[in-house]
Ligand SMILES: COc1cc(/C=C/C(=O)SCCNC(=O)CCNC(=O)[C@H](O)C(C)(C)COP(=O)(O)OP(=O)(O)OC[C@H]2O[C@@H](n3cnc4c(N)ncnc43)[C@H](O)[C@@H]2OP(=O)(O)O)ccc1O
Ligand SMILES: O=C(O)CCC(=O)C(=O)O
């Protein structure tokens with residue numbers, strides 16, 4: 242029978258086995274480095290039943306410039322911070338092709354993935370496991386591949402061949418959708434034009450991430466992703482049909498499932514838009530649970546400012562005399578702070594609080 246590698250971090254990170262390599266050993270138990278403290282585990286009594294009246298809104302984007310549709314987006318971003326969009330304009334076959342390419346990438350032999358890790362500049366491609374393994378006290382049951390949406394030449398040089406075409410085609414369509422959605426979100430904040438400077442601040446740097454959560458022998462002991470809010474302006478997430486994403490409820494103590502809806506994209510407001518809207522839009526905590534029997538994948542696009550963008554409440558938010566709740570921060574300082582610690586709920590935004 243296989244045993245846990247003696248130097249687990251070396252096995253996971255340096256040898257590029259990731260948690261998939263660990264799961265492939267078919268160990269009966271999870272190594273203690275993955276044990277969440279008891280109070281941090283998601284116990285069933287804290288989950289709001291799926292059939293209750295509370296559920297994340299699902300919005301049809303077909304008539305996105307219809308004021309009623311825009312009102313429902315504003316209401317979801319203000320009250321929930323999370324919603325699902327159907328009829329977003331991205332062909333469903335592209336979503337299916339992308340999911341297949343994610344499985345193809347993670348199923349590559351470890352030596353191929355190791356060479357991707359070793360030969361890719363981290364500002365373009367980053368293969369990793371957990372969240373920030375050198376900074377966190379407990380590991381998360383997740384591997385990831387981050388593809389930075391750079392110039393076409395850079396993409397062709399560095400994105401892995403097994404998923405490059407699918408990822409690039411998806412990003413081209415997603416970019417058009419993201420621009421429309423940000424226009425709506427900004428318009429409802431009385432910002433009527435998304436000029437070049439604001440576009441750079443809201444969506445100047447986009448990262449397509451492939452998250453891979455292998456089946457786990459003891460899912461109740463671990464976290465796929467610990468509670469956190471995203472640091473992006475928005476995140477656009479495609480999930481497969483397995484499920485496992487939960488959002489913190491308004492009462493603060495319970496969690497609501499984000500059920501997989503075929504063809505839908507899950508949108509969440511990130512810290513940047515909470516800061517720019519001076520707290521009007523909410524960047525809500527969410528987490529992922531592991532699954533005993535099935536591998537789950539998800540594909541978030543982190544829609545980020547460029548690293549040198551300065552983030553703060555929009556002047557339009559302060560016109561009627563409201564006090565700013567956040568100071569001006571350089572985005573690269575913000576994300577370096579985010580990665581300097583483990584996921585820790587909503588604590589990152591304290592960095593920008595006045
Ligand atoms: C993983 O689960 C996640 C991820 C996220 C992601 C949110 C974001 O998109 S934040 C935007 C960050 N921007 C980029 O990643 C662009 C590409 N990267 C870069 O240009 C550079 O890496 C850099 C971000 C400018 C930082 O450069 P540098 O100062 O030279 O430092 P590094 O050696 O690259 O990194 C130091 C250390 O920080 C951690 N880290 C930095 N960036 C990331 C990243 N994108 N993902 C994961 N970790 C990152 C990492 O610990 C680095 O240590 P190493 O062990 O890799 O050496 C949101 C939510 C999630 O659950
Ligand atoms: O896998 C998911 O559904 C969500 C992942 C997530 O929250 C993240 O990558 O920031």
Ligand SMILES: [Fe+2]
Pocket residue numbers: 469470471527
């Ligand atoms: Fe997230």
